[in-house]
Structure formats: structure tokens, C-alpha cells
Amino acid sequence: xxxxxxxxxxxxxxxxxxxxxxxxxxxVDRVERPATAEADATVQVVDLAFSPDDTRIRAGDTVAxxxxxxxxxxxxxxxxxxxxxxxxxxxxxxxxxxxGTYDYVCTLHANMKGRVIVG
Numbered sequence: 001x002x003x004x005x006x007x008x009x010x011x012x013x014x015x016x017x018x019x020x021x022x023x024x025x026x027x028v029d030r031v032e033r034p035a036t037a038e039a040d041a042t043v044q045v046v047d048l049a050f051s052p053d054d055t056r057i058r059a060g061d062t063v064a065x066x067x068x069x070x071x072x073x074x075x076x077x078x079x080x081x082x083x084x085x086x087x088x089x090x091x092x093x094x095x096x097x098x099x100g101t102y103d104y105v106c107t108l109h110a111n112m113k114g115r116v117i118v119g
Contacts, residue, residue: 030095031081039064039093043114045074050106050114057096059118064093074106076114083107 040061044051055063065076070088077083084092096102096118106112
């Protein structure tokens with residue numbers, strides 16, 4: 001077997017392993033995309049900001065991030081879970097099962113920050 005097919009197989013396997021750890025297990029809250037259920041809180045993804053930048057919810061609640069006619073692409077990236085896709089429209093959501101503070105950023109725009117505070 002040549003190196004290229006082996007490299008592709010390893011990359012695919014690693015991607016599946018990471019995805020499996022990030023959804024409904026591995027110590028990470030549930031991550032769904034795109035938003036399919038009614039959210040308990042909504043964050044707008046606009047120009048170079050999240051609005052609101054702080055969101056307070058209860059354990060078990062779901063936050064939806066909504067892109068509406070953004071001029072440039074953004075994502076929502078947490079240290080402890082998979083990031084949303086880069087997009088200019090649409091939605092993405094995450095359910096937070098455990099209390100804590102969850103900081104997130106747009107990986108393309110370092111000044112774009114937000115926080116979910118789960119009580």
C-alpha cells in the first residue's frame with residue numbers, strides 16, 4: 001500500500017474518533033448542527049461580534065447561534081468541543097448538560113469572543 005492511501009485512512013480514522021468523542025460522550029456536552037430544536041437561548045453572529053456576548057442558561061439548556069446575512073464567515077469554537085462550521089448564514093446549536101463557564105471564539109477573528117454561563 002502506498003503512503004498516500006495510508007495517510008488518508010489515518011486521517012479519516014482520526015476524524016471519526018474526534019467526532020465520536022465530541023458528541024454525547026467523552027465528557028463533552030451534546031453538540032448538534034444545524035439547530036434543529038427550539039433553543040433556550042439565542043446568540044446572533046453579526047459582523048465582528050456575538051450578540052449577546054454573555055449568555056446565562058441552566059444545565060440541560062440549549063444555545064443556538066444564528067448567522068443572518070453575515071458579510072464574512074465566522075464559526076463558534078470551544079476548547080472542549082467541536083466547533084461549528086465556518087458559515088455566513090444558517091444556525092448551529094449546543095446543549096450544555098453541566099454547570100460551568102464555557103468561553104468561545106471565532107477562530108478567524110480573535111477579538112470575537114463570547115461566554116455561556118451554565119448555572
